[in-house]
Amino acid sequence: MSPAILLLLAVxxxxxxxxxxxSRAWAFKREAAAGERLAALxxxxxxxxxxxxxxxxxxxxxxxxxxSPYLINQSVLASDAAAGLxxxxxxxxxxxxxxxxxxxxxxxxxxxxxxxxxIEPFREAISRNNLIGILGSLIVGFLGGVWxxxxxxxxxxxxxxxEKTVMSIxxxxxxxAILTTLGIVVSLVFETVRFFGMVSPIDFLFGTHWGxxxxxxxxxxxxxxxxxxxxxxxxxxIGAIIAMIVAIPLGLMSAIYLTQYASPKLRSWLKxxxxxxxxxxxxxxxxxxxxxxxxxxxxxxxxxxISNASSESALAAGLVxxxxxxxxxxxxxxxxxxxxxxxxxxxxxxxxxxxxxxxKRVLVPAALxxxxxxxxxxxxxAIGETMIVVMAAGAAANLSANPLEAMTTVTFQIVAMLTGxxxxxxxxxxxxxxxxxxLFLVTLGLNFVxxxxxxxxxxxxx
Amino acid sequence: xxxxxxxxxxxxxxxxxxxxxxxxxxxxxxxxxxSIEIPTKYVTAFIGPSGCGKSTFLRTMNRMNxxxxxxxxxxxxxxxxxxxxxxxxxxxxxxxxVGMVFQKPNPFPKSIYDNIAYGPKIHGIAxxxxxxxxxxxxxxxxxxxxxxxxxxLADSGTALSGGQQQRLCIARAIAVDPEVILMDExxxxxxxxxxxKIEELIADLNGSYAIVIVxxxxxxxARVSQRTAFFHLGKMVxxxxxxxxxxxxxxxxxxDYITGRYG
Numbered sequence: 217m218s219p220a221i222l223l224l225l226a227v228x229x230x231x232x233x234x235x236x237x238x239s240r241a242w243a244f245k246r247e248a249a250a251g252e253r254l255a256a257l258x259x260x261x262x263x264x265x266x267x268x269x270x271x272x273x274x275x276x277x278x279x280x281x282x283x284s285p286y287l288i289n290q291s292v293l294a295s296d297a298a299a300g301l302x303x304x305x306x307x308x309x310x311x312x313x314x315x316x317x318x319x320x321x322x323x324x325x326x327x328x329x330x331x332x333x334x335i336e337p338f339r340e341a342i343s344r345n346n347l348i349g350i351l352g353s354l355i356v357g358f359l360g361g362v363w364x365x366x367x368x369x370x371x372x373x374x375x376x377x378x379e380k381t382v383m384s385i386x387x388x389x390x391x392x393a394i395l396t397t398l399g400i401v402v403s404l405v406f407e408t409v410r411f412f413g414m415v416s417p418i419d420f421l422f423g424t425h426w427g428x429x430x431x432x433x434x435x436x437x438x439x440x441x442x443x444x445x446x447x448x449x450x451x452x453x454i455g456a457i458i459a460m461i462v463a464i465p466l467g468l469m470s471a472i473y474l475t476q477y478a479s480p481k482l483r484s485w486l487k488x489x490x491x492x493x494x495x496x497x498x499x500x501x502x503x504x505x506x507x508x509x510x511x512x513x514x515x516x517x518x519x520x521x522i523s524n525a526s527s528e529s530a531l532a533a534g535l536v537x538x539x540x541x542x543x544x545x546x547x548x549x550x551x552x553x554x555x556x557x558x559x560x561x562x563x564x565x566x567x568x569x570x571x572x573x574x575x576k577r578v579l580v581p582a583a584l585x586x587x588x589x590x591x592x593x594x595x596x597x598a599i600g601e602t603m604i605v606v607m608a609a610g611a612a613a614n615l616s617a618n619p620l621e622a623m624t625t626v627t628f629q630i631v632a633m634l635t636g637x638x639x640x641x642x643x644x645x646x647x648x649x650x651x652x653x654x655l656f657l658v659t660l661g662l663n664f665v666x667x668x669x670x671x672x673x674x675x676x677x678x
Numbered sequence: 679x680x681x682x683x684x685x686x687x688x689x690x691x692x693x694x695x696x697x698x699x700x701x702x703x704x705x706x707x708x709x710x711x712x713s714i715e716i717p718t719k720y721v722t723a724f725i726g727p728s729g730c731g732k733s734t735f736l737r738t739m740n741r742m743n744x745x746x747x748x749x750x751x752x753x754x755x756x757x758x759x760x761x762x763x764x765x766x767x768x769x770x771x772x773x774x775x776v777g778m779v780f781q782k783p784n785p786f787p788k789s790i791y792d793n794i795a796y797g798p799k800i801h802g803i804a805x806x807x808x809x810x811x812x813x814x815x816x817x818x819x820x821x822x823x824x825x826x827x828x829x830x831l832a833d834s835g836t837a838l839s840g841g842q843q844q845r846l847c848i849a850r851a852i853a854v855d856p857e858v859i860l861m862d863e864x865x866x867x868x869x870x871x872x873x874x875k876i877e878e879l880i881a882d883l884n885g886s887y888a889i890v891i892v893x894x895x896x897x898x899x900a901r902v903s904q905r906t907a908f909f910h911l912g913k914m915v916x917x918x919x920x921x922x923x924x925x926x927x928x929x930x931x932x933x934d935y936i937t938g939r940y941g
Contacts, residue, residue, distance in 0.1 A: 559784035568774035
């Protein structure tokens with residue numbers, strides 16, 4: 217008996233309750249004196265009863281489905297047949313698993329003869345458990361249905377109660393996202409603390425040499441190989457400096473062109489075209505960076521006399537990342553420029569300012585908070601970006617200001633450390649969590665500030 | 679049908695002259711064949727019910743309708759005899775000479791000082807900081823705002839009250855020393871006290887600039903203007919001295935409007 221069938225049962229019972237409650241409510245309506253009205257439409261009465269059936273049943277089924285494997289095992293272990301089982305945990309588990317698989321029909325026969333005696337107890341336990349599931353959920357649904365049905369009265373405010381239930385379901389849905397974020401943070405923090413137990417945070421945050429050795433003795437890591445400064449620098453240099461040098465002017469100018477100069481027809485073409493850029497998978501940008509831009513950058517470097525130019529460079533990765541970020545900058549800038557009231561623009565034009573003077577002196581300053589927020593969101597997107605740097609920036613942790621040199625970033629090293637050869641509890645692997653945690657804090661900070669700025673900006677014209 | 683011009687209307691110097699002006703939004707005619715002379719030394723009021731085209735006509739006088747792509751203007755409007763719709767006309771220069779104040783106060787989100795200094799800066803009127811300071815002070819004084827804001831010129835213009843904002847916008851328009859000031863229902867977003875101050879200000883400015891004011895309020899037109907044009911359904915129905923229009927309208931529709939029968 218799978219939970220899905222029980223859930224179907226819940227829906228069916230709910231439907232029955234719905235129909236019953238609806239006809240009851242219609243009966244109230246017929247009996248009511250002329251001119252009197254029910255406190256809620258019959259449909260709301262119907263939904264009220266249906267929800268009282270479906271929600272308790274669903275909760276019961278979830279509880280039943282999550283506890284039943286454990287309960288079945290316990291009852292089998294308590295039976296006489298289990299007396300001869302080996303005492304070693306994993307052997308016993310294997311036998312139990314096997315017997316259980318045969319009992320519920322997902323395996324044709326046993327491999328280990330010792331498991332055979334357990335099949336019958338399992339069959340019994342499973343059928344008993346199924347009975348509990350069906351009866352239990354029916355009882356819960358029935359009680360919920362009867363209780364709620366008895367509450368129906370002509371003046372019963374079913375409508376507000378249904379409203380409250382809907383609200384709590386929606387709240388639950390939004391909590392899922394928040395709780396997931398919390399879960400991510402907790403797991404990150406947990407592993408990060410483990411890492412900092414092996415390598416001191418000071419060595420990690422301020423060391424200038426990065427080269428964890430996953431083969432080294434995990435008991436005694438060399439802290440001088442865990443200095444993350446080159447990674448932070450590479451991340452900032454590629455994501456926040458080179459990429460922004462490309463993205464900010466191009467994004468801003470395209471936003472200005474789109475809002476102020478483009479005809480509506482052209483705008484209706486250009487804006488979606490620009491937004492398609494945001495939809496290109498970053499791995500595709502990665503190809504482009506690695507196969508087209510990086511060799512091009514190297515050739516240019518060679519042609520101007522830099523002989524040792526690398527084919528992997530921070531410049532190539534940063535340029536492509538900048539192009540990738542343009543839609544983020546331009547769509548935020550576009551929105552905030554468009555949000556500057558027309559009156560402001562008219563006022564400036566009526567003073568005899570040209571369109572470009574109006575943009576430079578009135579529109580951009582007025583839209584600045586929104587533009588800045590867009591840039592910050594773009595930076596947080598850029599420093600979290602992985603694929604482009606994986607493919608174009610290289611893996612060498614260089615602490616250098618030369619854009620033609622290969623560099624690496626936090627995200628790249630997270631990938632490298634997690635997919636590396638070290639065991640999971642090796643400090644080299646755990647360093648990925650510490651890096652991820654730092655990255656998380658930085659982007660969280662940037663997003664937080666950006667949202668605050670946007671909020672203040674929104675209030676300005678209301 | 680032709681506009682009725684009051685026989686009492688004496689000839690004065692015309693600052694602007696509109697001849698057979700029609701305005702279209704796409705295929706829709708918004709202004710039908712309007713001709714009017716805007717006198718140099720007086721306040722001219724455009725009155726009429728909503729949607730009669732008075733604001734549209736006002737916006738043709740400094741070519742603000744250019745910002746609406748579907749708008750098209752026919753006929754001729756001259757400023758000191760020069761056609762403002764000729765192809766060689768510098769719209770930027772025109773708008774410096776014909777300033778505008780809008781229905782809703784629209785100070786820039788800059789300091790009070792920068793709001794006033796905006797025009798002089800872009801037109802290169804002031805040479806040096808001292809001259810700019812002087813322009814800011816005189817403009818604010820003429821707009822009757824100086825005493826209220828002289829200690830906080832660095833504060834944002836948007837932090838002022840509605841009435842102060844509107845006077846700031848008038849000061850801003852004055853700062854580039856225009857010849858004509860167009861006012862598009864400048865008091866419709868203001869309370870009665872702020873309105874009274876603006877009206878006082880218009881009376882003070884009268885004589886220095888040719889002023890054209892669009893208003894919904896007939897009392898306001900009667901108080902501040904010397905010339906009144908009554909618009910209805912895109913046509914200019916009647917034009918004359920304000921006192922004549924309000925005491926002795928020649929057209930039935932004007933009579934109906936000013937006695938409050940519609941509008």
